[in-house]
Amino acid sequence: MSGFHTAMELVLQGDASLYAIVRLSLLVSLSAVVIAALVGFPFGAWLALTRFPGRDAVIIVLNACMGLPPVVIGLAVFLLLSRSGPLGSWGLLFTPQAMVIAEAILVAPIVAALARQTIEDLWLEYRAELEAMGATPLRRVGALLWDARLSLLTVLLAGFGRAAAEVGAVMIVGGNIDGFTRTMTTAIALETSKGDLPLAMGLGAVLIAIVVAINGVVWGMRSYGERKAG
């Protein structure tokens, strides 16, 4: 229990190195979610609304990608960015940018697959009305994205959850460098293995508090939106 007290002290005293780690973790996770959304929402919407041969296979592969093993993605990004790799000249290995890339690759399939399902369900419901209203394809997509926005917010949350909890990939491509690429999850792994349980527990508590707080905010936005739009 003394470990727990030390953890709380670190949090409450606003320990500088702890907050630097928290800030970097949030920055990396949120950047990854934004990039994944920019790619995943349009792709999911397109997949929901088009029919082509092999579409079922694309959906199966996309859904399977939701479960990509993070360490494998980490390894792939590592090979791409390593000095002798194809993108080695970018010099991104062991930087926060590399971690954003790896997490975006992990999160994008989640965003795309869940958005595809959400938008397709709404399309089945709206289709006849939108056609009868003479809505152009662009207007149809706009209506679907807008009217599904509360569900799509939850999709982003699922993506953020994966990014924030991720440890294997960011460890490989970020390198867990103190003060530069150390995130909450990699720090917890390191401190635990070193035996510094108070710091590990303090970080764990902060991580959970942040995830709960973000879920709370999104929940509030959803209920407000549902009251307004039904």
Place this chain on the structure above:
Amino acid sequence: MRAPASDLPIVLAAVGVRAGTQDILRDVSLVFQPGAPTAILGPNGAGKSTLIRVAAGLLQPSLGSVTWGGLSAKSLQRRAIVFQRPVMLRRSVAGNLAFALAAAGCPRAHCAAAVERLLARVSLGALHDRPARRLSGGEQQRLALARALAREPEILFLDEPTNNLDPAATKAVEAIIRDADASGIKVVMATHDLGQARRLCGDVVFLANGAVVETAGAADFFSRPRTEKAAAFLRGDIVE
């Protein structure tokens, strides 16, 4: 600016609709003329909804042809439809109308005023900001009518517009239909409700089992049906 050519008459020539091995409509030949509302009557499953979707241009028939004002391929622009189960967009009442107006090409600057005018026309002004999905059945039906009227249609197709509504809500919907008719819109409506067809309609198309059994003026149809099937339907017997 030249007025756009009329979509009337709508002429269906030997129209057939087939789903798998089932004929939903068989050899339907009909003309919808300008004038008083036309009732499409018939038992459940007769093909009323399918006929409406074909005549509105939303469903391509498997056989035969449909023309609107003599043309076979015309945009939906002058037609509007209220489905048997209208789907409310996940928006406010006003949001639903604004979307319908925008989709119909109403300029943004006129939109807000048009929303208010349409809401007044269907007596929903007080529910302006209410989420459309929280409305009662009768209110949703009136909003669906307002969305259809937002298209400023020449022809308004209604699929059982008062199904499942209580007498007061039915009366409100019928008032809107009368108002649309009085403003020169051609109404074509499927209905179960014989009283409603009597009250509102000038002529009748009686469908059974995917085929037109009888077409007649409403007064003639209700007083002297020419076919045994129509007579049985009017008596309330089960018609196959």
